[in-house]
Amino acid sequence: MKLSEKEKLMISGEMGEGTRQAMSIVVKFGELYNAERLISVKNAHIDAGAFSTIWDSGLDFVENLVANGAKVAVPTTINPCSCDEGNKLLPKQSKEFVYKAIRLKKAFISLGVCPTWTCAPYECTSSVSFGEVVSWSESNAVNYLNSVLGARSNRLPDLVDVCCAVTGRIPEFGLVLEENRAGQLLFDLQGFGPEYFRDYSDYAVIGYLVGEISTNRIPVIKGFPLETTKNQLKTFSAATASSGSVALFHAVGLTPEATTVERAFQGRREYETFVITPKEFAETKKRLNTGNVNEFDSGIVILGCPHLSFAEVCEVHALMKGRKVAAGKLFWIQTSKTVYRLLEDTCKLNELKDAGIIFMCDTCVLELDPDTQWPFGIVATNSGKLAQYLPGMCNSKIILCSTAECVKLIVEG
Numbered sequence: 202m203k204l205s206e207k208e209k210l211m212i213s214g215e216m217g218e219g220t221r222q223a224m225s226i227v228v229k230f231g232e233l234y235n236a237e238r239l240i241s242v243k244n245a246h247i248d249a250g251a252f253s254t255i256w257d258s259g260l261d262f263v264e265n266l267v268a269n270g271a272k273v274a275v276p277t278t279i280n281p282c283s284c285d286e287g288n289k290l291l292p293k294q295s296k297e298f299v300y301k302a303i304r305l306k307k308a309f310i311s312l313g314v315c316p317t318w319t320c321a322p323y324e325c326t327s328s329v330s331f332g333e334v335v336s337w338s339e340s341n342a343v344n345y346l347n348s349v350l351g352a353r354s355n356r357l358p359d360l361v362d363v364c365c366a367v368t369g370r371i372p373e374f375g376l377v378l379e380e381n382r383a384g385q386l387l388f389d390l391q392g393f394g395p396e397y398f399r400d401y402s403d404y405a406v407i408g409y410l411v412g413e414i415s416t417n418r419i420p421v422i423k424g425f426p427l428e429t430t431k432n433q434l435k436t437f438s439a440a441t442a443s444s445g446s447v448a449l450f451h452a453v454g455l456t457p458e459a460t461t462v463e464r465a466f467q468g469r470r471e472y473e474t475f476v477i478t479p480k481e482f483a484e485t486k487k488r489l490n491t492g493n494v495n496e497f498d499s500g501i502v503i504l505g506c507p508h509l510s511f512a513e514v515c516e517v518h519a520l521m522k523g524r525k526v527a528a529g530k531l532f533w534i535q536t537s538k539t540v541y542r543l544l545e546d547t548c549k550l551n552e553l554k555d556a557g558i559i560f561m562c563d564t565c566v567l568e569l570d571p572d573t574q575w576p577f578g579i580v581a582t583n584s585g586k587l588a589q590y591l592p593g594m595c596n597s598k599i600i601l602c603s604t605a606e607c608v609k610l611i612v613e614g
């Protein structure tokens with residue numbers, strides 16, 4: 202691999218042992234993908250914020266970088282961690298797990314990371330431009346970045362993402378190159394009336410199906426309404442990146458590299474086409490809905506996978522209309538402290554808390570200690586990503602429905 206003079210200094214140890222270690226890993230990673238050079242980036246997002254993701258060896262790795270003087274070279278945000286310190290309303294985790302989760306948080310702060318602890322970095326401090334190459338990980342964030350923002354990153358593995366942030370470099374391969382960003386298969390949505398695509402959950406269902414069929418290819422979706430919002434694309438993005446490993450999609454007329462179908466395929470004419478009608482939509486939704494609303498008497502609603510934006514929490518606030526969570530039920534909202542503080546400033550936080558909603562900040566149900574005793578067997582959500590992971594990780598049954606239906610389920614006794 203060709204290295205610049207500065208990169209040679211990094212790998213020689215001239216810029217410190219921590220930087221040397223990080224650079225040697227970035228170079229090895231690039232060699233695995235036959236990258237010929239590294240690209241300098243101005244922005245990074247790290248996935249490895251949760252102890253439940255990288256465990257003891259990952260904690261040792263990050264603490265070792267810190268001990269060897271490493272610091273991130275560029276503004277860097279980070280994914281949720283594994284605890285919401287001081288929040289007594291959440292299930293209890295083991296002391297040892299929390300101790301290590303906090304050690305990991307401290308190590309990342311020592312590394313110079315901005316403690317955003319959110320999987321929706323595009324909602325808070327990160328600003329990237331169209332076509333810019335950055336160093337991001339976290340499946341939904343990378344997919345959103347590539348597709349909706351039109352910036353560029355590969356899905357970096359945990360800890361390699363840390364090394365990229367420390368060096369400010371990523372290897373040049375995959376989705377950072379224009380020629381690798383052309384669509385590879387077309388999904389043509391046909392027969393959907395105006396009653397569809399009003400709520401996030403419809404995007405979750407279509408996203409789940411598109412991700413499942415696409416696996417790691419680049420889907421082009423034709424037929425989403427032009428009024429589709431960025432938050433709805435966020436839900437779609439998270440679903441395709443979890444039922445498949447989609448890291449870039451093109452939504453015709455909505456995402457910046459898909460002004461037309463031709464542009465999305467970069468002029469290529471040979472591709473597979475899948476027609477999706479309300480029939481396939483209904484079959485997929487039925488497959489995901491393993492729970493029954495009649496069993497929801499002691500169920501839980503979880504919203505915020507990915508973390509809810511301020512606007513999304515305000516939608517919930519409007520839907521609650523002063524009503525309260527019914528006895529025996531739970532309502533969790535997962536978001537960042539940044540959004541939480543905005544809610545505090547607008548007085549909506551107290552109203553939502555008084556209604557019985559519990560906020561889970563800087564973390565999420567899937568990043569907590571997997572040995573946690575979950576107080577639920579049935580979960581209602583509008584998130585395709587939760588519908589994908591919760592049954593396997595928490596043994597839950599799922600009701601995948603609109604935000605309004607989630608609220609209805611939770612307020613009715």
Ligand code: F3S
Nearest residue numbers: 320506507508565567
């Ligand atoms: Fe975020 Fe946790 Fe979902 S990290 S995308 S809320 S699984």
